[in-house]
Each structure stands twice: as C-alpha cells, then as structure tokens.
Amino acid sequence: MSKFESLSEIQAVLGNWQESVYTPDVLTPEARITRMFEEMDEVMDALPSCDNHKIAGELVDVVIVALGAIQSLGYNADNLIYEKIEVIFRKYNPVINQELRANGHSSQSAIDHQKQVWNNTPC
Numbered sequence: 121m122s123k124f125e126s127l128s129e130i131q132a133v134l135g136n137w138q139e140s141v142y143t144p145d146v147l148t149p150e151a152r153i154t155r156m157f158e159e160m161d162e163v164m165d166a167l168p169s170c171d172n173h174k175i176a177g178e179l180v181d182v183v184i185v186a187l188g189a190i191q192s193l194g195y196n197a198d199n200l201i202y203e204k205i206e207v208i209f210r211k212y213n214p215v216i217n218q219e220l221r222a223n224g225h226s227s228q229s230a231i232d233h234q235k236q237v238w239n240n241t242p243c
C-alpha cells in the first residue's frame with residue numbers, strides 16, 4: 121500500500137521540503153529541468169550495474185525532480201497525467217493498433233502510423 125494517495129500529495133510534501141532546503145534560484149522550472157537531465161544521466165550510469173533496485177531508484181529521482189518542475193510550472197501532476205493518458209489512449213487506440221498489426225505492421229510501425237494520423241488530424 122502506498123504511503124501517498126496521489127501525486128498531488130507527493131508534490132505538496134516535496135514542495136514544502138524543497139522550499140525549506142533550496143534557494144529559489146534552483147526551484148525554477150529551468151533549473152529543475154536541468155537537474156532532471158542530471159538525474160537521467162545517473163539512470164544511464166546505473167544501467168550497467170544490472171541492479172534493478174538501484175536503476176529504479178535513479179528513475180524515482182527523475183520522477184521526483186519532474187514532479188517539482190511540473191509544480192513550479194503551476195500544474196497539478198494528477199490532472200496532467202490523467203489528461204496525458206486520455207490523449208495516449210485516443211492517439212494509440214488499441215483496437216486500431218491491433219488491426220494495423222494484424223495487417224502486417226510491426227509494433228513500432230503501427231505506433232508510427234497512428235502518430236502520423238493523429239498529427240495530421242485537424243483539431
């Protein structure tokens with residue numbers, strides 16, 4: 121069972137902590153996104169270890185920094201992720217994807233096709 125009920129709750133807890141230990145200059149969206157790339161480098165550095173716990177821990181660092189960046193942009197992570205998932209499900213409709221694959225598309229080719237259709241669909 122999770123110790124948190126939502127990403128918003130995690131954002132709030134982390135936000136309070138970050139504001140108490142960091143100066144405002146490192147809490148800007150730009151600084152946080154730069155930090156996220158540093159954390160992503162740590163993920164890449166951990167990959168050769170084949171230590172899944174270590175790799176997953178580094179990925180969590182990326183998520184934590186991303187949640188802070190989202191918050192500093194003024195957004196609630198729960199709402200944004202819900203919106204994104206909705207778009208992903210419509211953009212990469214599983215029924216259409218399976219039809220494409222049944223008609224000879226590879227997994228990646230089907231995804232690429234769906235992405236192209238989505239990008240060419242008027243609002």
Ligand SMILES: [Mg+2]
Nearest residue numbers: 159162178181
């Ligand atoms: Mg890290």
